[in-house]
Amino acid sequence: MKINKILAGIMLIGVLAAAFLALGRLQTENAYKNYEITMDLEEIKKIAAVEGKTLEQSLSDWKRVGIDSVTIAEASIDSLRWNNDFKVRVSYEGYDVVVEATKEGIDFVEKGLREALLEGRSFSRRSDTTLVLEGIASDFAFKYEVVRDFLEKKIGTDKVGEMSKLELIGLGYVPAELEAVKASGLAIQLRPTYSAGVQAAERSIDRFVAAVKEHSGQSYAIFLGDTILGTDVAPEYMAEQLRQNGIAVGMIETSVQREHLEQAGLEELVRAVGYQAVRVFSTWNYIQRRYDYGLPLHHHGQEIISTFYRAITERNIRVIFFKPFIDPKNDLVSDYDIYRSRFADLERRLSAFPHNIKNIDREGGEVLQLMPQLRMRPAYQLLAALAVIAVFLIILDNLLQLKRRLLYGLFLLAALPTAVIYLRQIRFELFNVIFGLAATILFAVLAVQFALAQSKRVFDADKAMAKPKAFVYGIVLLTGAILISLAGALIETAFYAGSEYLLELKVFTGVKISQIMPLVLVILAALRYFGNDILGNAELGVQERIKSFLNMNIKFWHALIAMGILAAVALLLIRSGHETGVQPASMELFVRNMLEEFLPARPRNKAFLFGYPGLLLLGYWAAQKKLKWIYPVLAIVAAMGQANLLNTFSHIRTPLYLSFLRIFYELVFAVGMTALYVLAWEGTAALWRKWRKKEASES
Secondary structure (H helix, E strand, O other), X not given: OOOOHHHHHHHHHHHHHHHHHHHHHHHHHHOOOEEEEEEXXXXXXXXXXXXXXXXXXXXXXXXXXXXXXXXXXXXXXXXXXXXXXXXXXXXXXXXXXXXXXXXXXXXXXXXXXXXXXXXXXOEXXXXXXXXXXXXXXXXXXXXXXXXXXXXXXXXXXXXXOOOOHHHHOOOOOOHHHHHHHHXXXXXXXXXXXXXOOOEOHHHHHHHHHXXXXXXXXXXXXXXXXXXXXXXXXXXXXXXXXXXXXXXXXXXXXXXXXXXXXXXXXXHHHHHHOOOOEEEEEEOOHHXXXXXXXXXXXXXXXXXXXXXXXXXXXXXXXXXXXXXXXXXXXXXXXXXXXXXXXXXXXXXXXXXXOOOOOEEOOOOOOOOOOOOOOOOOOHHHHHHHHHHHHHHHHHHHHHHHOOOHHHHHHHHHHHHHHHHHHHHOOOOHHHHHHHHHHHHHHHHHHHHHHHHHHHHHHHHOOOOOXXXXXXXXXXXXXXXXXXXXXXXXXXXXXXXXXXXXXXXOOOOOOOHHHHHHHHHHHHHHHHHHHHHHHHHOOOOOOHHHHHXXXXXXXXXXXXXXXXXXXXXXXXXXXXXXXXXXXXXXXXXXXXXXXXXXXXOOXXXXXXXXXXXXXXXXXXXXXXXXXXXXXXXXXXXHHHHHHHHHHHHHHHOOOOOHHHHHHHHHHHHHHHHHHHHHHHHHHHHHHHHHXXXXXXXXXXX
16 A cells, blocks of 8 residues: 555654644543432322322332432423312413412412512412412413423424413422432432523522522433523523532433433533533433343343443433332333342443443532543644545545545645644634544545555465465454554544533534445455456456446446445434434344443444454455455445544544453454354355266266
8 A cells, every 4th residue: 555654653642642632632531430220209209199108208219229319300380280289270360370379389489479470570469369460461472382391392383372481480409309418318409490591680580599509409400391590681690600509510421322402501511611510311201111121131220221331321411310210011010129230230230441430429428520621733733634535535645546646735735724724723622523524534534545555465465374374364464454444533523522422412423424335445455455356357448448448348246235335324324323223123233232241341232243244354365365355345235334434533422441441342342253154154065066076076
């Protein structure tokens, strides 16, 4: 393979700069090493009612199970409908809201309104048990997107004309609930609610901070509703209060396990507090029902706990919003020994090396650790960008054999504006996205191009290698290609070395493109190195070679191979992502979880079953000068493996150590799987030769 020394040097400098950024990211991730399991008070009430227990008894049960804290949502007129002590009823007189309740209930509502109702809005008390809030038409003209039962789903039902915003004002926290949780010994997590347009922002913020100081001392807050507390009119004040009181922002991951639920003002608030935030995992209803899969070790919620384990280790989640299991009969599971065992399993797996993630020690006064801010470094990212340009030109030079002067001219043509963009910081974040995507494509292509060039070298050697030596050569070739792709992975992650990506405020874009483009481009490389050998004419130039391939007769087995490749690519795309992905079969799920149980990072099937073996077999057969017709196919399969490697690091939220471990296990497993493939192939070939020999002797 032709390597221009100057371009290679630029690439090396870029890799070293990316390695420096990766080291900073590793240090940032290493400071984020404990987790918490919290449970909504309403869920505890629900299971207490099912079991016929008091709230105090149920709180005691969950404390023994291992719940770390109880989340108490701030009450509103709407939520108080379900409070049996207050017996709240709501009716309307025109736009006015009439609230009827017990005297204790009306006292609580009145106190909350005096603290939080926006100036200019008024209410009056008709009697000890009736209160009237004066409303206007716009109170009813809104889309109700408050999350009443946050752990179930995000409600987006249009409630125009059916409910007043006044019913959603945060009124404070019910004293009896606070006292019950305190008496249980569980920590309290207060969750504020806010109704924009009718609720006073600064007074509501002050009340929440005061409640935290008095009752919980919590280090993060998960906000209720479609608008973050006070951020519609007082975002700076809200950010300042959170910073002064050491309260981080909770961001709840969506049900498709990507990014977070949308709340007005959330992202701006996270940036304003210097990315002092924590990612939260909600036990959505479909996860609750993963109680019994009918598989060994999957009968008592093991798969639910594995879901939590993956969320914490792979997606920077540090708070689990827990909900009770639901069995196949649609009943809530009330066997607390099962919960205790599952939480112990989770703690054991997370605390083991190399994760070293501990359950929060509330009794020891420990607070949830936050990820330190990781800042973008445009100067280092410029060096990474220049490395991407250099790699592109190395690939192009090996395909077209460019003149040196043209090569350097193209580099300067791309490098100079790139330098201006990064040094002057002109929309460099947009170019980070472009260069990051380019790195995932180009380094995968470079890795396979390297493998093809080296395979061509041994294919053209005077003597074929023996099978054992050829297999070792294939392992060395695969390792070399992986190292090239890992260099690309470092370059790729350099463009996303910032807190916004680690907290998934922003995500890698172009996953499908990064997986498909290498498969297309390596076809050109394969024809460049082995096209003449396949055509049987060593004298053909580039144009003649292309013309010969376009004019060649397509046989039925050619079509079969093409269909197989297209099917594999289609499956690769379909299996990518959460929204449209094909769900794994039960046996595949079982194997996956067994690998996760014994390995800290599960190798991906498409890597060790197909992608890596394809590259190893390319070197193995080329060293023996065999099966040259299949090399382009193996190149495409090899590109799938290298693209998978780069895609592994495209999950920016996944800690770097886990991605490196995953690649190591994929390499080890791939060598074993390829050995089995070779044994099967050689055994079949031996039987075929024996049968042909027998047929020949009989004839």
